Amino acid sequence: MxxxxxxxxxxxxxxxxxxxxxxxxxxxxxxxxPKVSAFRGGKLPPPPGMVYVPSGTILFKGSLDSGNVGKNISLSAFFIDETEVTNKQYRAFVNWVADSVAITDFLNDDQFFLDVASEDGEGRRINWKKVKKISPIWQSKDPAIVEKLGPMITTRGSRRALNPEVVKYRFSYLKTKGNLKQEYVTDTVPVMPTEDIWSKDFPNAQLTSLDANYFTHESFDHYPVVGVTWRQARGYADWRGKEMMANLMKNSYLSGYQLTFSLPTEAQWQYAAEGKLDPRDTIAGSKLTIDAEEGKQKLAVNYKQGEGTYSRDGATFTVPVKSYTPNAFGIYNMAGNVAEWTLDAYSPSAVAFVNDLNPVLLYDADERDADALKRKVIRGGSWSGNGEQLNSETRGYAVDYEPHSYVGFRCVMSAFELPTAQSKTRKY
Missing domain, CATH: 1.20.5 (Single alpha-helices involved in coiled-coils or other helix-helix interfaces)
Known part of the structure; x- marks a missing residue:
């Protein structure tokens, strides 16, 4: 008991x-x-204008003529713009920056601010709901506003335009010089693209009509923006990331996450482009053509197919960003139309020393550095390039302060790994 x-x-x-x-x-x-199960559909719902690229592995090579056999690399999942950044999208960035400059540096009117208690103006936030009702402010016809904004405005031909020396975007980032030095810095970049870049790139051609209309006229709204430097593209990516997280993520499944937004690394770019064409037509040295020939696939890509043959693909210059057929990931024009800036610094031997997991070669050159240290990788070929540049492995470069009429860009945002069939819990 x-x-x-x-x-x-x-x-x-x-x-x-x-x-x-x-x-x-x-x-x-x-x-x-809970037990692990594969995510239905195998992909996350993407933010507006982007597509989901799942994690995967590719063969990453150096310059095609270097004899480098490359190495296998793996990439985490990410979102990427389904199209190149358009003139309309980039104009929204320019107008946002111009409105910010107009309000804080020239108008200084309390009605455009949420907080007006500070005597020195520090810490005041712009009331964007009110600003957007009259944006873009620099195009206002109110005589009082026009007079105050004088230094912001210049003339180009018979029209008013923004002064690129005044309209600048300020942002902070982690400055990296290889493995030598890392520090957070604040940079200020002018945001206006070089509108007469067409005549500058082709000095003996009659392209003044494109200079005057390509960036500003609504008929070119959905064409890829050009005349943008690598530093300007990086500024746009920073702004777009902040706008997206502030305005689009509040009620979505992405709410609460800290996600990076940037230009794509060249490895991300190559992986996203891998499905663009039949692999048999992307081998280095193969002939790419839109003509139906025996034994050849008929391709639809905007590029120069021979000396003086710009128009055989249906356009002499760029085409709207959703022209032709998207690749296997749903991405448009990863080959041709405009070449695209990537995040990486250019080195012919980069593949030999970058990591085999999410590789990137970062080097933010100082202004006094040689141009060789300012070279950034561009990928994809363009409307003015030949067929060999369309290969998804072909690497080119331009210095970070030089714009071109044949170079644009798109953005990426980090995503998450999804459980796949390999990791699904099984019964034994």
């Missing part, structure tokens, strides 16, 4: 301890991890 009583007391104490422990953690289900 005594033994049974002791046993009952012992069991009661154990149960009390167990109930107490479970009760403290029941809200979190601390020890009830």
């Amino acid at each position: 005594k033994r049974q009583l002791l046993k009952l007391i012992h069991n009661a104490i154990c149960m009390a301890i167990l109930i107490s422990f479970v009760g403290c953690n029941s809200s979190e289900n601390l020890y009830k991890a």
Whole structure:
């Protein structure tokens, strides 16, 4: 009897301890991890204008003529713009910066601010809901506003335009010089693209009509923006990331996450482009053509197919960003139309020393550095390039302060790994 009583007391104490422990953690289900199952559909819903690229592995090579056999690299999942950044999208960035400069540096009107308590103006936030009702402010016809914005405005031909020396974007980033030095810095970049870049790139051609209309006229809204330097493209990516996280993620599954937004690394770019064409037509040195020939696939890509043959693909210059057929990931014009800036510094031997997981070669050159240190990788070929440049492995470069009429860009945002069939919990 005594033994049974002791046993009952012992069991009661154990149960009390167990109930107490479970009760403290029941809200979190601390020890009830669910079984892993593959995500239906295999991809996350992308933010507007982007597509989801799942994690994967590719063969990453150096220059095609270097004899480098390359190495296998793996990439985490990411989102990438389904199209090149358009004139309309980039104009939204320019107008946002111009509105910011107009309000803070020239108008200084309390009606455009949310906080007006600070005497020195520090810490005041712009009331963007009110600003957007009259944006872009620099195009206002109000004589009082026009007079105050004088230094912001210049003339180009017969029209008003923004002064590129005044309209600048300020942002902070981690400045990296290889493995030597890393520090957070604040940079200021002018945001206006070089509108007469067409005549500058082709000085003996009659392209003044494109100079005057390509960036500003609504008929070119959905064409890829050009005349943008690598530093300007990086500024746009920073702004777009902040805008997206502030305006689009509040009620989405991405809410609460810290996600990076940037130009694509060249490895990300290559991986995203891998499905663009039949692999048999992307071997280095193969002839790419839009003509139907025996044994050749008929391709639809905007590029120069021979000396003086710009128009055989249906356009002499750029085409709207959703022209032709998207690749296997749903991405448009990863080959041709405009070549694209990537995040990486250019080195012919980069593949030899970058990591085999999410590789990137970062080097933010100082202004006094030689141009060789300012070279950034461009990928994809363009409307003015030949067929060999369309290969997804072909690497080119331009210095970070030089714009071109044949170079544009697109953006990427980090994403998450999804459980796949390989990791799904199985019954044994």
